[in-house]
């Protein structure tokens with residue numbers, strides 16, 4: 243699961259690392275770390291921090307009223323949101339929008355605030371304890387509300403979980419500790435539910451490093467002797483080939499794990515012709531065909547050559563294209579990027595953890611690093627999970643098209659990472675303003691305008707960075723300072739901007755056609771998914787077309 247091991251320090255690390263909190267006479271100070279210049283997004287985050295006048299140290303007088311404390315706590319959360327913003331969130335963040343920006347960002351921010359409170363509480367005394375407890379309760383309350391607002395219920399179904407029970411028993415006999423049970427959910431296959439009420443910080447699952455499947459296993463195997471001499475082969479491809487053989491190895495240490503994997507993965511890489519036909523003209527169509535072609539080419543460079551040269555190691559019946567595709571789907575949909583105790587970030591398969599499903603508002607966000615003391619990978623909760631509730635993981639900040647291609651599903655709820663990239667060629671534009679120079683360096687994009695929260699006039703629910711860029715591109719006056727431009731010029735400039743955006747999205751919307759006339763209930767899984775994706779695209783694009791059209795009407799008047 244892609245979740246790429248986070249670029250940011252974990253909330254836990256952050257709470258500890260910034261333990262500069264002071265308890266002066268009658269005032270408790272909580273500090274968040276200042277923006278790091280190491281952060282690739284530093285310049286833009288710094289700009290926003292200045293525009294919003296954000297603080298990094300927060301004074302809480304012990305004598306202050308509860309509402310006064312909560313007001314300062316709110317300012318602290320606003321700063322934390324900026325610290326944890328991802329590139330996409332930053333692109334869409336408007337100067338007057340203080341958040342929330344996404345469930346992921348909100349969970350990261352609230353957890354970092356909670357950790358800061360906890361680290362001060364650990365050494366606090368007297369009135370400070372009471373104050374910190376008020377802040378703790380309020381922060382936990384905000385985390386709980388976030389979970390309630392974003393609750394995703396899946397329908398649990400009866401299933402024979404004997405194989406999964408054996409997997410759990412095998413895991414436990416090898417040191418796995420878990421507070422999760424396996425269940426089966428309509429449309430998602432297996433998933434995990436909490437076997438008891440779990441609170442923030444509780445570890446839902448702990449897997450010893452010795453059960454993690456990583457490239458280290460390849461280095462000790464006989465296939466490595468052959469593969470190491472091949473040109474241009476990555477450690478990830480070696481691991482893929484190793485896992486294809488291990489899947490059928492009766493004496494494998496991971497036999498139970500491989501036996502409990504699905505026989506088939508329903509990812510976008512397996513879309514049949516009718517599902518692909520539905521997607522014709524969409525970006526997903528391109529993504530799917532390119533990904534599949536790339537995998538086929540990779541397979542053809544390796545096979546049948548390897549099987550012919552080393553038939554005992556690469557048995558032809560185990561290395562068919564079909565089985566290769568299955569292994570690719572396994573690694574795409576089940577692997578996690580983890581830092582092992584050797585300090586290296588590796589793509590791994592993690593038995594039992596691979597049963598966790600994804601949510602836009604997950605319970606588990608941080609699982610990127612093996613604990614060097616316990617030599618185990620822990621999955622702690624960033625929000626509570628009640629007994630019997632499905633416990634979700636975050637696979638990362640992924641778009642619907644990526645999830646369809648490599649995982650075979652679209653998450654429920656509004657996905658803030660569903661964006662449409664825009665590529666403008668400004669090489670022929672006769673305007674050398676500094677604004678244009680700056681905005682040309684940014685990758686521009688749009689998303690559903692329902693995410694927009696800006697109250698400012700002339701924003702049309704479109705990202706202000708995109709508007710600034712297009713205004714500069716289309717600014718016939720070539721004026722550097724807004725004071726030089728008359729109101730009529732501004733309206734004319736905006737009219738051209740909106741018409742340009744419309745000229746991109748209206749044909750796209752027409753290309754998607756009206757709602758497709760299919761018997762959705764009886765459609766195959768891939769057709770249903772393709773239609774779901776197309777509905778989503780239609781919804782995003784029509785929101786942009788509607789915003790531009792109303793913007794043009796407003797300018798007209």
Ligand SMILES: C[S@@+](CC[C@H](N)C(=O)[O-])C[C@H]1O[C@@H](n2cnc3c(N)ncnc32)[C@H](O)[C@@H]1O
Pocket residue numbers: 243429430431432433504575576595596597598599600601648649650651652653654
């Ligand atoms: C790591 S596995 C999770 C366990 C999986 N459900 C199983 O039965 O093996 C990832 C796969 O689970 C399914 N999945 C995960 N999250 C989902 C969600 N929110 N909705 C639907 N399917 C989901 C997708 O098929 C995805 O490729």
